[in-house]
Amino acid sequence: MPERWLDPGVPGLRAEVCQVRSTREETALLFGTREKAERCIVLRPALAKELAAGLAALLREYEAQLNATPAGRLESRASEDDVPAAARSLFALVRGLGAPFGLERSFKLGAGSLLEDRVIFGVRTELVERRALLDACRTLRMPEAHVAQLDEQLAEANTMGFGFEGGAAGGVYKVYLEFWNRLRARLAREPANVAPELLFLGFKWPARGDGPGAIARYTCYPLLPVPGIVRRLNALYDGRADSPSAAAAREILELAARRIGEDSFVYVEATEEGNPRRSFDLNFYKARLRVSDLHQPLSALAQRYAIGPRAVAPLLALERPFGHLSSGLGRDGRDFLTVYYEIEAL
Numbered sequence: 553m554p555e556r557w558l559d560p561g562v563p564g565l566r567a568e569v570c571q572v573r574s575t576r577e578e579t580a581l582l583f584g585t586r587e588k589a590e591r592c593i594v595l596r597p598a599l600a601k602e603l604a605a606g607l608a609a610l611l612r613e614y615e616a617q618l619n620a621t622p623a624g625r626l627e628s629r630a631s632e633d634d635v636p637a638a639a640r641s642l643f644a645l646v647r648g649l650g651a652p653f654g655l656e657r658s659f660k661l662g663a664g665s666l667l668e669d670r671v672i673f674g675v676r677t678e679l680v681e682r683r684a685l686l687d688a689c690r691t692l693r694m695p696e697a698h699v700a701q702l703d704e705q706l707a708e709a710n711t712m713g714f715g716f717e718g719g720a721a722g723g724v725y726k727v728y729l730e731f732w733n734r735l736r737a738r739l740a741r742e743p744a745n746v747a748p749e750l751l752f753l754g755f756k757w758p759a760r761g762d763g764p765g766a767i768a769r770y771t772c773y774p775l776l777p778v779p780g781i782v783r784r785l786n787a788l789y790d791g792r793a794d795s796p797s798a799a800a801a802r803e804i805l806e807l808a809a810r811r812i813g814e815d816s817f818v819y820v821e822a823t824e825e826g827n828p829r830r831s832f833d834l835n836f837y838k839a840r841l842r843v844s845d846l847h848q849p850l851s852a853l854a855q856r857y858a859i860g861p862r863a864v865a866p867l868l869a870l871e872r873p874f875g876h877l878s879s880g881l882g883r884d885g886r887d888f889l890t891v892y893y894e895i896e897a898l
Contacts (some may be wrong), residue, residue: 595699600745604717625654634895636669638723639716643673645688646714651679656875658892659867660717662848662882663796664858666866669718670728677709685712692725693761701767705729705863716759718871728752739774746775751820766883768824770833776819778809783832784819790881796856797879797889801834803849805876808839824883831888843870843893855888865890867891 571582579600581593589802595603634655635643646653654674660667677685680788685706689699692714706712710733729855735749750773773784782805808817818835847868854864873894882888 553617554680557570569779580646604712606875618689624857628655628895630655630895635671636716636718638718641670642714642716643724644669645691646673648676648682649680649688649794651675655895656892657681657872657895658890659855660888660890661857661859661864662712662886662888663894664861666854666859666867667718669723670711670716672715672728672892674711675714677706677712682706688714689727689755689870692727692757693723693757695757698727698765698767699724700755700757702727702729702753702755707831709753710734718759721760723757724756726754726756728754735772735774746773748773754822766824766826766828768822770820770822772818772820774818775816777814778805778817781805781817781819782804784821785832793889795887797855797887800853800889801832802876804846805834807845807849808836808841811839822878822880827883828885829883831875831882833878833879835876836874837875839874841874842876843872843891844868846874846891850891872879 571635573578573580573582577597579597581595589695604820607661608810630643632640632643634657656672656674658670658672660670662761675685682703684698686703689702694702707730709731711728711730713728713730715728717724717726730752733749735751738745748771748822750769752770754767754770755765756768757763768869773780776784782802785798785801790794792798815838820833820835822831822833823829850868851861851864852866854861870893875892875894877889877891878888879889
């Protein structure tokens with residue numbers, strides 16, 4: 553006989569605690585507040601097994617999305633105060649799409665430079681009409697050739713990221729397409745096929761719309777264990793063993809790896825057409841670190857980059873969830889390291 557929930561007339565309860573009791577005959581779930589138990593749900597063994605499997609699947613889905621999205625949480629409660637002043641018009645544009653979105657901040661360190669005016673918003677493509685997404689890109693003065701290329705790829709993308717990076721010349725707009733679902737579907741069909749695959753396609757152009765743009769390709773090396781990530785990093789930094797960012801990246805990877813044991817992280821390498829960029833991105837959300845946990849490697853890096861301690865101190869003290877790390881050679885050929893973080897707890 554199929555199980556049915558008998559809930560007409562039963563008042564709702566926001567549970568603060570849950571207790572599970574199980575015997576050979578039944579499993580009981582007790583929900584309540586910190587003061588007392590309020591509700592008890594009794595399940596037959598078969599249904600308890602189905603519930604456990606369903607919860608495990610939801611958790612895997614949640615963690616899978618956390619590990620690739622360009623802006624962690626996709627239902628942010630951000631306000632203008634959480635956004636750099638120069639990016640508030642972009643914030644208004646994204647909010648005007650009428651769909652939940654994520655917000656991720658970042659700061660970029662380089663030789664003698666610290667850039668904080670950086671933000672990215674993530675939107676699920678299935679929640680916004682294609683025309684609205686393309687119109688948003690045109691509003692941002694994306695080069696029409698890039699709009700056409702983005703349109704060709706949009707149907708396969710599950711997330712679109714809208715980004716801004718400040719600078720003396722008025723800053724740069726960025727739009728990213730993410731193909732996480734496509735990669736996951738391939739791995740589900742062919743678990744042994746861990747060949748590299750395009751995960752993100754990035755379009756970047758001057759915010760003033762008065763110069764050429766660039767296209768970046770982000771290639772994922774799926775299911776790469778931590779020792780394999782270390783080997784990829786060594787190859788990426790080949791000939792630059794004394795790179796300041798290399799030492800910091802390895803130390804942060806070791807710190808995060810201790811948090812997750814035998815698990816791994818989503819590892820991506822980036823290249824851009826027409827410039828020497830060669831960098832990587834590592835998604836560390838599952839390690840559940842905070843930016844402040846990176847104080848030692850980042851303060852040492854700031855010193856090597858000749859960035860004053862007063863400038864970097866407020867960032868190193870941030871009690872915000874650490875999201876991911878990007879590092880290597882930038883499009884200007886200079887060594888850099890960028891820290892991405894959430895403004896809200898995940």
